[in-house]
Amino acid sequence: MTTPSHRPVFIIGCPRSGTTLLQQMLHLGPRIALPAETRIVHTAYRDRREFGDLTDPANRRALAGWITGRKDTKFAALGLDARSVAEEIVAAPPTLGSALATVFRAYAxxxxxxxxxxKRPSYFRMVPMLLRLFPDxxxxxxxxxxxxxxSSLRQMPWYKGDIYSALxxxxxxxxxxRQLAARLPPDAYHQLRYEDLAADPEAALRPLCAFLGEEYAPAMAEPHHLARRTVPAERRWHHRTLEAVDTKVVGAWQDRLRDWEVELAEHVFGPRLAELGYAPSGAGRPPSLHLTRFRQIAAVRWRRRHEQEAAERYRRLREPNPVVSLLTGPAT
Incomplete structure (x- = not known):
């Protein structure tokens, strides 16, 4: 008999790829609790040196107050008692990963x-961080x-970029x-397509559940019942999660993108679309003006990423404690 898994699960992907839908589906399974998007993990990791030596209970208490008391961590959205969770963090092993795991274990x-x-789409950029905290x-x-x-991302009221940055x-x-699939073991990385999930939820979820070591539950294919209770009305960009799963927005780009945007998208994506099973339209080469603009943005982002990686290496040299979670195995 297979031992039930207690490994943490992280949903990643480009924003507007259906990650909220998938989060709702997995949360409806019998064993995994997966909250709406929080800002706890990456913000705490970013500021980890400010918390001092966590072998000191006073510093763990300060960390607990930082996690549970800041509005930008969205801790309140978890519906947990802040005082109780803070005491659990103080009693937990003295690492940042253990403190964070304590919060999510309390939610579960x-x-x-x-x-x-x-779940956080931009976690695709933060996998090294997540593996430092939670190696399993x-x-x-x-x-x-x-x-x-x-095309969907560009329409979001919270998105500050343009079509170039979205592409x-x-x-x-x-x-x-691609890099994760090549570097991580098969039991650590699983990829699926939104279109397959929307067309036949059960057929897409069963292999995912097998990867996670979980049983499929029919309720997972009907996440709109949960969404109607949990998705705030002001989040208009999630309104489709309130409806039964369908494929209505598959191919919506044909109405949303202008001709030159389609040309630019298919040019800069190269073979990626076809390799993932998406048929290119056969659009021609984009105007050089737009291609030049895209390359400029790509160059700026490349430099910024390498600057951030250098800063991260510097921060690691001055960490007061290991960051790895010591809360492994069955939840207690």
Whole structure:
């Protein structure tokens, strides 16, 4: 008999690829509690040196107050008692990963589940961080046609970029997925397509559940019942999660993108679309003006990423404690 898994699960992917839909589906399974998007993990990791030596209970208490008391961590959205969770963090092993795992374990326990996960599309850029914190993590990468994802992303009220940066984000997510598939063991990385999930949820979810070591539950294919109770009305960009799963927005890029945007998308995506099963339209080469603009943005982002990587190496040299979670095995 297979031992039930307690490995943390992280959903990643380009924004507007259906990650909220998948989060709702997995949360409806019998064992995994997967909350709506939080800002706890990456913000705490970014500021980890500020918390001092966590072998000092006073510093763990300060960290607990930082996690549970800041609005930008979205801790309140978890529906947990802040004081109780803070005491659990103080009593936990003295590492940042253990403190973070304590929060998510409390959320899982509150939902009657033994296992936890987290969802944030931009985690595709942060997998090294997540593996430092949780070396046994499993990653689920949801991919969507880049033309649909980018055209949808540009319409979001919270998105500050343009079509160039949206196309680049999709390309980066796909390339990071390729790297993860090559570097991680088969039991740590699983990729699926939004279009397959929308067309036949059960057929897409069963292999995913097998990867996670979980049983498929029919309720997972009907996440709109949960979404109607949990998705805030003001998040208009998630309104489709309130409806039964369908394929209505598959191919919406054909109405949303202008001709030159389709040309640019298919040019800069190169063979990636076809390799993922998305048929190129056969659009011609984009105007040089738009291609030049895309390359400029790509160059700026490349430099920024390498600067961030250098800064991260510097921060690691001055960490007061190991960051890895020591809370492994069955939740208690």
């Amino acid at each position: 326990r509150e939902n009657g589940k033994p296992r936890w996960g987290d 993590a499993q990653f689920v990468h949801l991919v969507r046609d880049g033309r649909d994802a980018a 680049l984000t999709w390309r980066e997510a796909v390339d990071r997925g």
